[in-house]
Amino acid sequence: MGYVVINAEICKGCELCIEACNRGALAVSEEANSKGYMPAKLAKPEQCNGCTLCAIMCPDVAISVYK
Amino acid sequence: MGYVVINAEICKGCELCIEACNRGALAVSEEANSKGYMPAKLAKPEQCNGCTLCAIMCPDVAISVYK
Amino acid sequence: MIERVRLAGFGGQGIMFMGKILAHAGMLAGNQVTWIPSYGPEMRGGTANCSVIVSDTEIGEPVASRPDMLVAMNEPSLRKFLPAVRPGGIIFVNSSLIHEVDVRDDVRVINIPVNDLAREAGQPGAMNMVMLGAMLQHLQGVNRALVEEAIRENIPSMRKNMLEGNLTALAVGIGAGAETPVPAL
Amino acid sequence: MIERVRLAGFGGQGIMFMGKILAHAGMLAGNQVTWIPSYGPEMRGGTANCSVIVSDTEIGEPVASRPDMLVAMNEPSLRKFLPAVRPGGIIFVNSSLIHEVDVRDDVRVINIPVNDLAREAGQPGAMNMVMLGAMLQHLQGVNRALVEEAIRENIPSMRKNMLEGNLTALAVGIGAGAETPVPAL
Amino acid sequence: MNETAGKPVFTPTEGMTGKPLHYCPGCSHGIIHRVIAEVLAELGVLGRTVGIGPVGCASFCEQYFNIDWVGAAHGRAPAVATGVRRAVPEAVVFTYQGDGDLAAIGIAEAIHAAMRGEKITTIFVNNAIYGMTGGQMAPTTLVGMKTSTTPYGRIAAEHGQPLDIPKLFAEIPGAAYVASGSTDSPKAVLQTKKYIRRAFETQMAGQGYSIVSVLANCPTNWGMTPVQSMAWIRQELMPHFTMGELKVPANLEPAKGGRPE
Amino acid sequence: MNETAGKPVFTPTEGMTGKPLHYCPGCSHGIIHRVIAEVLAELGVLGRTVGIGPVGCASFCEQYFNIDWVGAAHGRAPAVATGVRRAVPEAVVFTYQGDGDLAAIGIAEAIHAAMRGEKITTIFVNNAIYGMTGGQMAPTTLVGMKTSTTPYGRIAAEHGQPLDIPKLFAEIPGAAYVASGSTDSPKAVLQTKKYIRRAFETQMAGQGYSIVSVLANCPTNWGMTPVQSMAWIRQELMPHFTMGELKVPANLEPAKGGRPE
Amino acid sequence: MVQKLLVKGNEAVSEAGIRAGCRLFFGYPITPSSEIIEYMARRLPEVGGQMVQSESEVSAVYMMLGAAAAGERVMTGTSGCGFSLMQEGMSFLAAYHLPVVVVDVSRHGPALGNLDPSQGDYFQMTRGGGHGDYYTFVLAPSGVQEAADLTALSFDLADKYRMQAIIAMDGVLGQMMEPVEFRDPPALELPAKDWATRGKGNGPKHDATGYTLDPVVSEQRAVAMADKYDLVRATEQRWEAFETADADLVVVAYGTAGRIAKAAVHMAREQGQKVGLIRPITLWPFAAKPIEAVAQTAKGFLVAEMNIGQMVEDVRLAVNGKAPVWHHRTLGGLMPTAEELAERIRLLVGEVSTHE
Amino acid sequence: MVQKLLVKGNEAVSEAGIRAGCRLFFGYPITPSSEIIEYMARRLPEVGGQMVQSESEVSAVYMMLGAAAAGERVMTGTSGCGFSLMQEGMSFLAAYHLPVVVVDVSRHGPALGNLDPSQGDYFQMTRGGGHGDYYTFVLAPSGVQEAADLTALSFDLADKYRMQAIIAMDGVLGQMMEPVEFRDPPALELPAKDWATRGKGNGPKHDATGYTLDPVVSEQRAVAMADKYDLVRATEQRWEAFETADADLVVVAYGTAGRIAKAAVHMAREQGQKVGLIRPITLWPFAAKPIEAVAQTAKGFLVAEMNIGQMVEDVRLAVNGKAPVWHHRTLGGLMPTAEELAERIRLLVGEVSTHE
Ligand SMILES: Cc1ncc(C[n+]2csc(CCOP(=O)(O)OP(=O)(O)O)c2C)c(N)n1
Ligand SMILES: Cc1ncc(C[n+]2csc(CCOP(=O)(O)OP(=O)(O)O)c2C)c(N)n1
Ligand code: SF4
Ligand code: SF4
Ligand code: SF4
Ligand code: SF4
Ligand code: SF4
Ligand code: SF4
Numbered sequence A, B: 001m002g003y004v005v006i007n008a009e010i011c012k013g014c015e016l017c018i019e020a021c022n023r024g025a026l027a028v029s030e031e032a033n034s035k036g037y038m039p040a041k042l043a044k045p046e047q048c049n050g051c052t053l054c055a056i057m058c059p060d061v062a063i064s065v066y067k
Numbered sequence C, D: 001m002i003e004r005v006r007l008a009g010f011g012g013q014g015i016m017f018m019g020k021i022l023a024h025a026g027m028l029a030g031n032q033v034t035w036i037p038s039y040g041p042e043m044r045g046g047t048a049n050c051s052v053i054v055s056d057t058e059i060g061e062p063v064a065s066r067p068d069m070l071v072a073m074n075e076p077s078l079r080k081f082l083p084a085v086r087p088g089g090i091i092f093v094n095s096s097l098i099h100e101v102d103v104r105d106d107v108r109v110i111n112i113p114v115n116d117l118a119r120e121a122g123q124p125g126a127m128n129m130v131m132l133g134a135m136l137q138h139l140q141g142v143n144r145a146l147v148e149e150a151i152r153e154n155i156p157s158m159r160k161n162m163l164e165g166n167l168t169a170l171a172v173g174i175g176a177g178a179e180t181p182v183p184a185l
Numbered sequence E, F: 001m002n003e004t005a006g007k008p009v010f011t012p013t014e015g016m017t018g019k020p021l022h023y024c025p026g027c028s029h030g031i032i033h034r035v036i037a038e039v040l041a042e043l044g045v046l047g048r049t050v051g052i053g054p055v056g057c058a059s060f061c062e063q064y065f066n067i068d069w070v071g072a073a074h075g076r077a078p079a080v081a082t083g084v085r086r087a088v089p090e091a092v093v094f095t096y097q098g099d100g101d102l103a104a105i106g107i108a109e110a111i112h113a114a115m116r117g118e119k120i121t122t123i124f125v126n127n128a129i130y131g132m133t134g135g136q137m138a139p140t141t142l143v144g145m146k147t148s149t150t151p152y153g154r155i156a157a158e159h160g161q162p163l164d165i166p167k168l169f170a171e172i173p174g175a176a177y178v179a180s181g182s183t184d185s186p187k188a189v190l191q192t193k194k195y196i197r198r199a200f201e202t203q204m205a206g207q208g209y210s211i212v213s214v215l216a217n218c219p220t221n222w223g224m225t226p227v228q229s230m231a232w233i234r235q236e237l238m239p240h241f242t243m244g245e246l247k248v249p250a251n252l253e254p255a256k257g258g259r260p261e
Numbered sequence G, H: 001m002v003q004k005l006l007v008k009g010n011e012a013v014s015e016a017g018i019r020a021g022c023r024l025f026f027g028y029p030i031t032p033s034s035e036i037i038e039y040m041a042r043r044l045p046e047v048g049g050q051m052v053q054s055e056s057e058v059s060a061v062y063m064m065l066g067a068a069a070a071g072e073r074v075m076t077g078t079s080g081c082g083f084s085l086m087q088e089g090m091s092f093l094a095a096y097h098l099p100v101v102v103v104d105v106s107r108h109g110p111a112l113g114n115l116d117p118s119q120g121d122y123f124q125m126t127r128g129g130g131h132g133d134y135y136t137f138v139l140a141p142s143g144v145q146e147a148a149d150l151t152a153l154s155f156d157l158a159d160k161y162r163m164q165a166i167i168a169m170d171g172v173l174g175q176m177m178e179p180v181e182f183r184d185p186p187a188l189e190l191p192a193k194d195w196a197t198r199g200k201g202n203g204p205k206h207d208a209t210g211y212t213l214d215p216v217v218s219e220q221r222a223v224a225m226a227d228k229y230d231l232v233r234a235t236e237q238r239w240e241a242f243e244t245a246d247a248d249l250v251v252v253a254y255g256t257a258g259r260i261a262k263a264a265v266h267m268a269r270e271q272g273q274k275v276g277l278i279r280p281i282t283l284w285p286f287a288a289k290p291i292e293a294v295a296q297t298a299k300g301f302l303v304a305e306m307n308i309g310q311m312v313e314d315v316r317l318a319v320n321g322k323a324p325v326w327h328h329r330t331l332g333g334l335m336p337t338a339e340e341l342a343e344r345i346r347l348l349v350g351e352v353s354t355h356e
């Protein structure tokens, strides 16, 4: 069991984290952030096992992972 | 049988031809040319077989070979 | 007559193209025009802007650093360029994305919900043309016919759908512009 | 007092060293001096030359382009530099190698067979010092003691043979110089 | 934090300043920055490291690294690094360079730093294009690839074939450590991080020059989404460049894992 | 002629102007000039060849070649050659470059001409030193060798080890023909001449870039007689550089003879 | 009427170059000039030409040298750092008397500076940033049409005098679109390039070199270059003069600053101020003639530049103490505004009148 | 008395650099400067320093940049082509405010020219041959002793102002031996290099960069540079004046030409002609002050240069029309003779007297 915190303001919605998460825990938000990007969000918290794969791929260091 | 003609004025006396001639036909002159170099000369014409090895090594294109 | 316009928004909102159409139409009208994009790594920020000047005499300053009109397609753009607008100027605001406008009282704000209008018109990508249509009645250097001609010249004829979509959006914008009240100063 | 000297010959005749000794001795005498070598690919031609100026006042032109004295250690050097010698100047000719001198009648020629003298003195490599010795009586900016001191300072003390050979050659040159008639102009 | 408390297992490294990055969405530069910063932090050398920046999209990257920094002119980072290296014997010195920067304009400086066995580390970010200036051909651009200066595609007979930088550098005796990784997947990123660590270890052990080539994306100029671009790295770039560790100094054991997929 | 008449079997080539050369006694440059000129004459291309000169002892070599000539700045001959090449499709274009010229200041230009597969030929004269400027270290100077800028000898840990140019260039796909010969003996000279001919043939067949490295002497700056210097090439230089034909395009048969002794 | 096209300055110089017969372009990308190399990449193959992207600007300038030596019309485009790397090559081109055209789309410097327009490279362009005594043509357009026209002209000037020509653009002029008509340049009678190194055929060989150890030859060559430069200075100055006849104050400005200054002069004239403008079009040979002429009557000069003060030296040399010369600088990649210049003019017109 | 040594100019600047604390030298050989790199190769290891022979001058200047950024005193030596290749780097060093010393042993150009002395690189040195608005110190010795002294000074000036300093030598000054005393320079109070990038330790990070996209910051930085240059111009001009007090004609010449001109002025004074000499020692900041001062009284100026006319512009700017300024040029790597200058002086003294 784990969870991730995504800084929606610095996220650029590249979706690399979503692709990296092989547990399907992440998804795109519906709301744009102030820069116009659609940030990623932890859509299925119950799926997250804290594996950090998403954070390893995040180019904007927007993800912190907790376990 | 062959012979070589050495242009003593452009010869710089480097002796590469002398070293190259495996028949010992060439030697250093005793007289310097106008630039102060001791040119090579055909010292033992009878030894020359016109093999051109000396000319192949001459950096100053000072040697012509005849056969 | 000189019209100095700054157009700004997100990348992908067609800001550059909109500016080019405006400038091109101005040229077709026999005016002097300049069009200048923002360039270089600023682009990385996800924002884009360009400057258009249309004038019936030689243009000195090439860039609309103090524009008569501002087209703000998103909020950061509005914030960035609002202070530069000349007193008495007009700000065209994309009210689909910009909800609160911290207005200066020496400029006029015209709200056009271009995203919504474009979507409604079935041309969600052509919000730029909606905005251009809405501006038309305030511009002296260009007219509808020339803008349409400019659009035609800038869209390859084989992309017929795109061309028509843009013309449709332009028409929608013209209508919206006519309906939108122009605040007095 | 100013003495402008050009020294020229084949590479290997010690021209550069000779010039340096002359300049060094001039400096030891408390004079202003300059020494300038030819440099760059000219060296490839197998010739070498340098310029030395010794003066009791500030030296303006650094190079002896119009020398008061020419040291010609071989024929090409003589040919090259003869025209530049100032009227009234002296030419020191290595008469071991230069047989015919196409003399100008406004300069004086002093013939010293330095190769022969050096060989005879058992110092075949020190013909440069023989020539320097022969020049001494015509130079005001240096004297024998200072030239000897300069030689000592420029030859590492562990190379004792070389040092002594050079001093011997210098002495031979001084003797030869004294014996050689100086033509009047 | 709006979540239940837990132990942090991944948080931003102290090797970075925390300033938001200016790169396009999904650009590998951010990943590579983070990995380098993590390695330096883990090695405990942030206080004695001097980074040398390129000209390219990473021109401004000094803002992100929490270390001393010197910005080089385009291609000249290895020369600047040499200057720092010789001036500060105790420093850890590295260059961060793109493919235009290192393989085009700066190839002489890089090859000669390698030849000298200069004790510096180079992180070579190969996205097969000039990102910063808007997508022109790089020496590593693949044959057939359309760029803004090869609008008809790179043509082998006219533009030549791409340079395989790791392979070339492995031929230079002074290059003690040469490796080639990627950023296309978490696994590849971790592998690359290991290479970068070993490159710095090579430097710190005084073994000579070390270089890690990292295959990167440029979604903007490739005209792809970030996710597509990572797949393209795997499918198109990787087969054209030698991957894995090409050269390892004797004192380091060969890496486990070998070639990343 | 003061000899009995006979058939000339070796006379100066029409490829040279006959002007006396300015090089030091016994310098390989003269040998290499002559061999190139002979090859061009034998190929019948003197009228359509453009040579590109280096900066080095051969800076003035345009005087000796009986062909059109462009003098390049130090190291830039491959760029100049590229300009001529693209301007005159029917020309035969070659560069003549020393080790300082090609392997130091001009390595970027040379590598990129090779990368582009530029249809030019490079004759690389490696005498392991800067001849022209008075004997400074070159990238090809051997470890331990004293030069005027390595008065204590080239030290591997400080200056690195010499670059093996033919080996490096053989790694570049656009380099179609890569060979490495010498001038230390008549046999080596003849072998080198064959390489040079094949390099030009590669160019004329449109195969790509061709380069012939030629080990040369510099008696003046090595402090040796010419004869000693040739022995030194054999004993010291040859073992450090890859010799023979390293890369031959498919349409040329492999050279007979292989590695020269 | 020829059709007007709305094109960027960078595209205009490229197209004008192609129409002038340029078939070879060698360059390396750099903002804000990259549209030139990109345009060439697209268009040259269509007209049988080639664009070669070099590995650096150092290489680009020598590729140009090779192609120019072979007698071709060649061109490059660059900016700031890139042009600095070409300086050795510019010196070689000058010594070899090889015609080439270089478009320098200046950005703010030194170093990377930023990408904004600047006139900080005036000295580098007009005084030869490379070593040795040499000059190059420097033509400074102030708009896109003029950029096209001067590019066409530059190829002819370069060929006529066997010199190098620089088109002094800046970031704004390069990036800006304005309407352009591509006019066919008047066909100049140009000398045949019988010196070109394309292979000697059966004739005598051609050498393109710049080295001689013979001091007499060196001197002769240097004198020949100096004479050429004197001739060009005497015959090829170009400028735009506007309202100078009765002007008390004459503004001197070129390029982007020049067009802005013109607007400011318009504004000042509307206010009744006696002010005129000289806009040098040739920065080298510097348009000294109109300034020397007007210095007989004008009471002061104002030089407006986007740098800390470079062309102002050429203006001072031309005015030669006859009137005060002020400087208005705009730094950091910014442009002056017409209002700001008009205000400066207003103050100075007051000052020169008081001095009367 | 300190012992005098007979050394080449190239050796003198090298030794003076080492005595000034330079421990790192980066360079590439080029005639007529190569004795510098060779001296450094021999001597630096003896004092714990390093000479790094770079692969090119482009690389050398950036190695210097790295070492200077790290706070070390660094130096290079070069000539002609080599200095041209450093121009981009000079622009970077200026923007980064990094102190370095460059010895430019000029030879005749453009291109390879020849190896003889020349002053053809005056513009390149004094106007910044690289891109952007920047200047560097340019110190021009006229003999070997002065070369040593100015080198020592240059390190202090460079550190004090965080600027680059060029020692403007030429082939003759570099190759010539003259007697030299190495004097310990007066110890200047210099600011600590707290900006050096040597690793931040536990403190805040240091950045040496020259790029910002913020136009306001760009402008501030440009203004700061301009202010620094103004300060240096006001405070650091240096020159030798000789017999100028009552001079009708003032000769202005620097370096090798300067020492020859001095001999010519001596000769003219012996003939009773009222002539003096100003020998600029700082070429940038140009020694304008003494010229402005003497222009109040002198009736004419003669500028003698080994080029087609470069410093003459600075002299004209300083004289500003108050008197005629003539030029005496010597080209092709030649030097003027004192006789030839004395003759020119004689004619001009006649001319200015007639005009009276
Ligand atoms: C001397 C010089 N030439 C050209 C440029 C313009 N320029 C800036 S970045 C760049 C290429 C960047 O490509 P790359 O190194 O691959 O980095 P990326 O942006 O792809 O990360 C170029 C050509 C420059 N700044 N300086
Ligand atoms: C830009 C530049 N830097 C330096 C020089 C000086 N220089 C002339 S030739 C040369 C080196 C020559 O060495 P190499 O290429 O090996 O040729 P060689 O003389 O040995 O045949 C150098 C450094 C120059 N002319 N130009
Ligand atoms: S930590 Fe692992 S499981 Fe959780 S969101 Fe990230 S990738 Fe998915
Ligand atoms: S990888 Fe990072 S930047 Fe990209 S979408 Fe996920 S959180 Fe956002
Ligand atoms: S031709 Fe042969 S045999 Fe005759 S001299 Fe030459 S090398 Fe000797
Ligand atoms: S090889 Fe040539 S130059 Fe050398 S000695 Fe023989 S003939 Fe003379
Ligand atoms: S242009 Fe390419 S390399 Fe540059 S930031 Fe954007 S995606 Fe990354
Ligand atoms: S210096 Fe060396 S390379 Fe140059 S000509 Fe002399 S021997 Fe040959």
Ligand SMILES: [Mg+2]
Residues within 6 Å of the ligand: E056, E098, E099, E100, E125, E126, E127, E128, E129, E130, E131, E138
């Ligand atoms: Mg890249």
Ligand SMILES: [Mg+2]
Residues within 6 Å of the ligand: F056, F098, F099, F100, F125, F126, F127, F128, F129, F130, F131, F138
């Ligand atoms: Mg060599």
